[in-house]
Structures are given as C-alpha cells and as structure tokens.
Amino acid sequence: MNMVEVKINEDVKVGGRNPCFIIAEVGQNHQGDIEIAKKLIKAAKDAGANCVKFQKTCLNEKFTKKYLERPYDNPNSWGKTYGEHKRHLEFSESQYRELFKYAHEVGILCTASAMDMVSFDFLINIKAPFIKIGSGDSNNLLFLKYAASKKVPLIISTGMVDKSAVKTIYDIISATHKNFCLLHCISAYPVPYEDCNLTVIQDYMNTFDIPIGYSGQELGTAVALAAVALGAKVLEKHITLEKTMKGTDHVCSLTPTEFQQLVRDVRVIENALGTPIKKVVTSEIPCIDKLQKSLVMGCTKNKGEILYPGDVKIKVAEPKGLNALHFEEVIYKTLVYDKKEDEPLNQGDFC
Ligand SMILES: CC(=O)N[C@H](C=O)[C@@H](O)[C@H](O)[C@H](O)COP(=O)(O)O
Ligand SMILES: C=C(OP(=O)(O)O)C(=O)O
Secondary structure, eight states, rough: OOOOOOEESSEEEETSSSEEEEEEEETTTTTTTTTHHHHHHHHHHOOOOOEEEEEEEOOHSSSHHHHHHHHHSSTTTTTBHHHHHHHHHHHHHHHHHHHHHHHHHHOEEEEEEEEEEHHHHHHHTTTSEEEEEEEGGTHHHHHHHHHHHTOOOOOEEEETHHHHHHHHHHEEEHHHTOOEEEEEEOSSSSOOOOGGTTHHHHHHHHOSOOOEEEOOOOSSSHHHHHHHHOOSSSSEEEBOOTTTSSSSGGGGGGGHHHHHHHHHHHHHHHHHHOOOOOOOOOGHHHHHHHHOOOOEEEBBOOOTOOGGGGGGGOOOOOSSSBBBGHHHHHHEEEEEEEEOOBBBBOOOSOO
C-alpha cells in the first residue's frame, strides 16, 4: 500500500492511513432546484459522507454551439435542446455561493467538478477545498495542464480512456505537484458489473505514487465496498432523493438510506482490514478457552512408561493440556506421573 497523502485542507488528508474519503456526488440530481440540492447536502452529511459534490459547467466553454442546439428528446430531458436541458440544470454563481454556505453550516465539505477551464477558475474563486476533474476531461490535456498549473488539490477520474492516457494524466499533473488522486472509473450509467474491472485499482496502486480511489456508476453498494477492500482511498457514488426522479444519473445513484449503509459498511471494512500480521487476537481467547483442542492421555498409563503415538489424543478438554501443536514433541517421551485416560498432558508430565 502506498502511504502518500493528499492535503485537501488543514484538517482533511486523503490517502495513506487516513479513512477512505467518501464523496456523495449530487452531480445534477438536484433537478435544477436549489432546495433539492440543499436536501441532498443534508442527506450526504447525515449519511456520513466526507464531502458533497456538484458539477459546474460553463456551457459555451464545454460544448460547441451546434451541440447545445441539438435536440435532446428523451424522458430525462429538461428542454427541447441539449443546451436548454443543461441550462436548466446549471446553478448560478450566487446559487453556488449559497450552496457552499449551506454545506458549511451543515458541516460537510462541498465542491464541484470543473467541467471546463472557466468553471475551474470559478471554483478556485469560491474557494472550493479541492477540484474534481471528471472523466469527460480525461483526454483533455490542455485542461489538465491548466489545472496542474493552478496547484490546487485535485481528484481526477479516469473513465473513457486506457492506461496509457492515465499515465499521461499522471505525468501532466505530477510535473507540477503531487497533491492529487486518481480514481478508477467506468463511464456508463449504470456500469454493467462485468465492466467494472475493479482490479484496475490495484494496478493503479502499483503504478502511481499517489492515493488511488474509485468513482462508481454501477448499481448498488457491493462493488464500491469491494473497491475499498482493494485499497481505494477515495470513493465517489451518486446520491439521489429518489431513484425514479427524472434525470440520467438517478438510476445509478444511492438513496440517502443506501448511502448511509455504504458509509457504515466502508467503515466496517476499513476496521476489519486490520493488519497483515496473522496472530492470535484477544477476542479469540474465550473461544480458545472453550473449544481449542489440547493434548490429553488416550489411555491410562503409569509413571516410567513411554508415550507412543496412540497414547496421546487431541481433544477439547477441561482443564486443558499442552497446545495440540506440541503433539510431536510429546511422542516417545517418558511419563513422570501416573496418568488416567483423558487427563491433560502438560509440560513436566514427561521427560
Ligand atoms: C461523463 C460525465 O460527465 N459524467 C457525469 C458524472 O458522472 C454525469 O453526471 C453526466 O453529467 C450525466 O450523466 C449527463 O447526463 P445528461 O447528458 O442527461 O445531462
Ligand atoms: C464526470 C464526473 O465524474 P466521474 O467521471 O468520476 O463519473 C464528474 O465528477 O463530473
């Protein structure tokens, strides 16, 4: 496991031995409604997430005019064209300030993905603690260089590209600073389980000397939990008030209750990962006392007689004899006391 930490602010560090940093991705699940956005901030806080995240886009920077004008005719659309749809989902600068203020009052870190350079500057301006760069920019080398030059903490997703592009992302940012994490991500809504390729997390951990995480768009929490067990130090999952709401991402999002269960289970897993040193632990002592086998006499024998293999048995006994691991050491030794069948055999009973 690499021990490198990323410093989000004075109080929050990601990676190393720190608990997994869990991001509740609101994205555009707020339906363009600031009250829903606030409910989601509160839900993220109540669920135990470390951070709540939005998506900030300057539409003319991210999309071509023609793309914005194309019809967006589907059940998740908030307008006739893609531009109208996206405009409906975009909060203004003052709304962002209100949301950041609300998150501060609620007591949860709040940030957004910068979907373009203008939005990146905007987020720096409103003092986002770190900036997320989503998979939509994993091939945007110009943007990545720009982001690197600003030297703010970054969390970067790597959907839609292959490993060589991920190395390029790493090279671009690390040429300027190392205060960033890479997230394994597959960009499909939802991701079929067989496409999650979670073991990429381990490959990233072996390749890059920065914290590695996972941004999951698959259904449910099982894959995300496995990501943490594999070593993810950042975990991002979408959150929604209701999966049946209109919008592309709701279906692959977690409800507040599911998000709470995810956070709870992540913490259980982290606790349970423990140490790779196999040892007897204190909580096993009652079971050792009750059920661990030890050496006892297989038959009645007298002082001076030799203990042949069939004379020593391994049984659960009370009181206990020697740990059964010592079986070989006892065989062919001579008894120094008379012993009845089933009596424990202890150090000093033979020579
Ligand atoms: C790759 C990327 O940006 N993905 C984002 C993060 O996961 C998504 O939230 C998209 O913004 C969303 O799926 C777009 O949906 P529509 O096109 O219906 O507004
Ligand atoms: C697209 C985003 O993230 P990801 O690629 O991790 O889904 C995002 O944060 O806006």
